[in-house]
Amino acid sequence: MINKLKTMGRLNITILLIAMTLFCFAISITRYLITGTKVFLFLNWNLFLALIPWTISSLMLIYNLNKKPPLVLLIISWVLFFPNSPYILTDLFHLRLHGSAPVWFDLVLILSFAWTGLVYGLTSLMDIEKMLSNYLSQKWVNTVIVSFLFLAGFGIYLGRYLRWNSWDIIKNPLGLAVDIIDRFINPFSHPRTWGMTLLMGILLNMIYFSIKFIKVKPELKGI
Template sequence: MTAILLLPLGIVLLNVYALALVLLRAPMFRLPVYWPMVLNMGLSVAPAVVLAIGLALLTALVTVPAPRFAVLGVAALVALVWVLLLPNAAYLVTELNFSHRRRDDPAPLWYDIVMVLALALSGVLNTLLNVLLVQLVYVLVARPNADDPYRQPDSWLLVAVTLVLVAVGIYLGRYVRFNSWDLLHPGSFVRKLVEHFRVAAHRRTLAGFVVVHTMFFGLLYLVLVAPVLVAVAAAAAVSR
């Protein structure tokens, strides 16, 4: 169980470390705080907050118990909001462009390199943790009595689809300049989307962007998350 808790603990510590580097940069080098980074970090943890609140609410509804349609309705709403917010977690990888830095910046380059890497990694790991939690919940609900549910392809298909959506969301945020709340204005959203993808080069860029980023997140998921799933499965087998 200790090994299972190390991943979320490490991710929390990395987020705190990255935020500290961003905030300390200002007084250490007599610069203003670069607030877009702080905002992006807040947006990066928002999906996990939504997921935690949603799971707590669903647990309460099931315990009551509430009517099935109410539980399903809340679950669908939580899932929708979570999917729309999740690209914000991974969007921190775009900080690697060093857009915050000026030519005559007094902050040393080595400091900014570590700060931006910490930011990007925190966003990547926030994303992986969110997807891991959803995969665990899915398996718990869909295959509560299965001996080895992670050998079945359905939960892994869910992971793959989610990572593809994350990559698409990052592209839309970076190149079309969409935010999650732009969906509150569907007419404007669709018009900008159609106008952007009317250009063939943009469609090709989207395809390449999604393939490369999905593979990147997928490989990290296998390297970092698969051992956690093995530990979870082993703990579940021992408890039976």
């Protein structure tokens, strides 16, 4: 496994993500030991959900599961879990609800989880983009990626305000479908749905393409 990660140039980011995850776990446990309150321990579960899309895309790359039939099914599975990665950003809503620790400590704690979850998600999205590039032109790849990020914004709304999660596609598909269809049939009755989807989608696109462009090393001329 390590050799495969080295070959793919993925070992460093994997080690970094493991270290970031351990830091998140450690700081949440530290808060619990100091304050005796469990209010932010749930972030560890949210982070576990956030690494699922990264795990799916990593296995797809490592085991070369990018042939058309399994690729479509695996990407559908990936899409269902992808919103869990940026979802932790919304846990900032909890920042001032619990005063058992200094606000600055809780800010660092939540941002650590949020950023780690985001890196899991965006890394996996880059994996998906790479695999799609084998079948689609760059124009269509970009269109799909932008769409995925807006879908993530919609998924974040479903999780934060309607309390649906990825498992409900199996546990309660009818109830989930009713809520989703209602928002498409009666869009003007749900302004918060589309307001959050739009703004969160724009934010996620800004973050993703900013990181993507920063990764591109410009040619240094005349130096």
